[in-house]
Amino acid sequence: MGDRLRVVVWNEFQHEQESDCVRAVYPNGIHNAIAEGLRELDEGLDVGTATLQEPEHGLSVERLAETDVLLWWGHKAHEQVSDALVDAVQRRALEGMGLIVLHSGHYSKIFKRLMGTSCSLTWREAGERERLWVCNPGHPIAAGIETFIELENEEMYGEPFGVPTPDEQVFISWFEGGEVFRSGNCYTRGNGKIFYFRPGHESYPTYYDTSIKRVLANAVRWAAPQGRWVDSCPNVTESRERIGD
Ligand code: ZN
Numbered sequence: 001m002g003d004r005l006r007v008v009v010w011n012e013f014q015h016e017q018e019s020d021c022v023r024a025v026y027p028n029g030i031h032n033a034i035a036e037g038l039r040e041l042d043e044g045l046d047v048g049t050a051t052l053q054e055p056e057h058g059l060s061v062e063r064l065a066e067t068d069v070l071l072w073w074g075h076k077a078h079e080q081v082s083d084a085l086v087d088a089v090q091r092r093a094l095e096g097m098g099l100i101v102l103h104s105g106h107y108s109k110i111f112k113r114l115m116g117t118s119c120s121l122t123w124r125e126a127g128e129r130e131r132l133w134v135c136n137p138g139h140p141i142a143a144g145i146e147t148f149i150e151l152e153n154e155e156m157y158g159e160p161f162g163v164p165t166p167d168e169q170v171f172i173s174w175f176e177g178g179e180v181f182r183s184g185n186c187y188t189r190g191n192g193k194i195f196y197f198r199p200g201h202e203s204y205p206t207y208y209d210t211s212i213k214r215v216l217a218n219a220v221r222w223a224a225p226q227g228r229w230v231d232s233c234p235n236v237t238e239s240r241e242r243i244g245d
Helices: 020-025 030-041 061-065 083-095 103-107 109-115 210-223
Strands: 005-011 045-051 069-073 098-102 122-134 148-158 168-175 180-189 192-197
Touching (some): 005 030, 005 210, 030 045, 030 069, 030 210, 061 083, 069 103, 069 210, 083 109, 083 192, 098 103, 098 109, 103 192, 109 180, 148 168, 148 180
Parallel strands (some): 005 069, 069 098, 098 192
Antiparallel strands (some): 122 148, 122 168, 168 180, 180 192
């Protein structure tokens, strides 16, 4: 433990329990596949998991307070996530907790809350090739990635993507069917760093891809808290200097 970065991978964990096809790809759930990839690439990470089905969705206020970076995978159960948890995650993000929102998490309550926009997009599930071009080669999230990442089968997400203009654009995806998409987007909200990363449809083995694992490990380090900014709004009745002299 010590000063290892505390990471939690959250997953709604529905498709894997309901679909034989998805379970065949991720027998222990997407969250465990992601967690294992992070542990494999960075021994300095203390990686745990949480799922929707656990009490308080696995993310009590106490656990969130001890989390440095949270990864979020959700799709069909966004509405089952309690508003109280969304409030708590938003609060921690503003304080400085890193948040990495994955794939269909674009429509999660927490991502929409933090973006303040529709977060809508176009999509097609046809198992087509995706090429994620590095458009910011000096960025720490792209470290170790050469030119592009190619995934043989993925779901397509296309523009227009209803998000605020990213502070930093790390990847742009091209799809076999012709669409493009802003697929690696950096934001800050309050004191917190947020990274949206597009690939990761549940029926494809995307999270076992070496380059995808590398990007997620890089993103966790990039999103690590830089201090903590606790929300308060004090009335500073005593001035530092004398007023009105
Ligand atoms: Zn999907």
